[in-house]
Amino acid sequence: MHDIRAGLMRVRERIAAAAERAGRRADDVLLIAVSKTVEAERIREAIEAGVVALGENRVQEAKAKIATLGRPVPWHLIGHLQTNKVKDALALFDVIQSIDRLEVARECERRAAGAGRPVDVLLEVNVGNEPSKSGFAPDAVAAALDAIGGMAHLKVRGLMAIPPAVERPEESRPAFRALRALAERHGLGELSMGMSGDFEVAVEEGATMVRVGTAIFGPRPPRAAA
Numbered sequence: 001m002h003d004i005r006a007g008l009m010r011v012r013e014r015i016a017a018a019a020e021r022a023g024r025r026a027d028d029v030l031l032i033a034v035s036k037t038v039e040a041e042r043i044r045e046a047i048e049a050g051v052v053a054l055g056e057n058r059v060q061e062a063k064a065k066i067a068t069l070g071r072p073v074p075w076h077l078i079g080h081l082q083t084n085k086v087k088d089a090l091a092l093f094d095v096i097q098s099i100d101r102l103e104v105a106r107e108c109e110r111r112a113a114g115a116g117r118p119v120d121v122l123l124e125v126n127v128g129n130e131p132s133k134s135g136f137a138p139d140a141v142a143a144a145l146d147a148i149g150g151m152a153h154l155k156v157r158g159l160m161a162i163p164p165a166v167e168r169p170e171e172s173r174p175a176f177r178a179l180r181a182l183a184e185r186h187g188l189g190e191l192s193m194g195m196s197g198d199f200e201v202a203v204e205e206g207a208t209m210v211r212v213g214t215a216i217f218g219p220r221p222p223r224a225a226a
Contacts, residue, residue, distance in 0.1 A: 002218025004042065005049040008033070011199075011215050018203035029203055032076055034195075034213030036061070037220050040068040046216065047072050055097075055211050059085040062092050078160070078192075078211055080134055083107045090119060097160045097192050097209075100124040100134040105148050112153035120155050122192055123148075125182065127175045128164035135161065138182055145186055158190025158208070159183045169198035176205035 016026040032055040035043045043054065043065060056062035057079030066075065074094035081089055081098050086107045089096060099105050099121045112119045123144060126135035136144050141159070148154055159182060163175030176193050183191050192209040194202025199210040214220060 004046050004217060007216045007218065008046065008049050008051060011212055014200055015203055015210065018200040022204045022206075024203070024206075029207060030209045032078070032192075032209055032211045033216050034078065034211050035065070035217065036079075036213060038213075038217050040065050042217060044069060051216070055213075056093075059089050059092065063088060066092055076211075086111050090115065095120045095122070095157075097122040098124045098134075099148075099154075099156075100126075100136065102144060102147055105144075105151065105154060109148075109151035109154050118153050118155050120157050122158050122160040122190060123156060125159050125161045125179060127161045127179055130164060133162065138178065141182060141186065156188065158188040158192065160192035160209075162195070163193070163198075166198075169201045172198045173201050173205060176202050176207070180206040 011031065015029055015031060019026040019029060030053055032053045033046055033051040034055040036057045051073060053074050053076060055076045055078040062075060075092060076095045076097050077089055077093040078097045081096065081104050083104055086104065090108065090111050096119060108119060123141060124135040125141060126133050126137055129137055145156060148156055159179055161179045163172045166172055179193055180191055190208050191206055192211065193207045194210040196212050196215040199212055202210055
């Protein structure tokens with residue numbers, strides 16, 4: 001069984017080293033432990049080891065885990081959000097990182113207004129303009145921010161992206177650099193970028209949040225055949 005405490009320690013050491021190389025403070029980078037497919041007991045073990053934030057891809061999976069574990073740390077939704085899941089998502093998550101189209105932003109605003117509370121969100125950007133991925137095109141971010149700026153209950157804290165798949169982590173650097181430039185252009189402070197394979201490069205390029213799963217929890221079990 002993968003040692004979660006040791007994995008977490010190694011990831012933190014690597015974040016600290018990357019931050020130092022970039023002249024940054026490691027404390028300025030939030031490590032989000034991605035618990036997709038991880039059972040509740042191992043998530044509890046990670047929290048006891050010092051995990052300070054959790055990320056989930058699916059609303060229904062998170063719903064079951066939060067019912068078991070409660071809210072000892074903030075939960076972030078980092079996966080695609082369908083409009084019919086918005087009500088549950090707002091009740092479950094502290095931050096929604098995957099606002100990828102105006103339709104879902106409008107539904108979040110409607111539900112948040114009904115609940116009478118603000119919601120922290122990030123806009124997901126399709127930095128590689130890949131047809132297979134969701135997210136705003138980089139040149140559509142300005143218009144999206146203008147539209148969402150009129151939504152009183154959505155607080156856009158920054159941008160999130162999953163860069164195109166590459167063979168070497170270093171190859172993700174241009175995408176991370178482009179996302180940082182886009183955030184700076186619009187005065188946004190949070191940058192959620194970097195996963196288990198490339199989070200060190202992301203930290204060097206200004207990530208304020210990294211989303212790390214397998215490097216903490218170990219390899220995910222293979223999907224069962226359909």
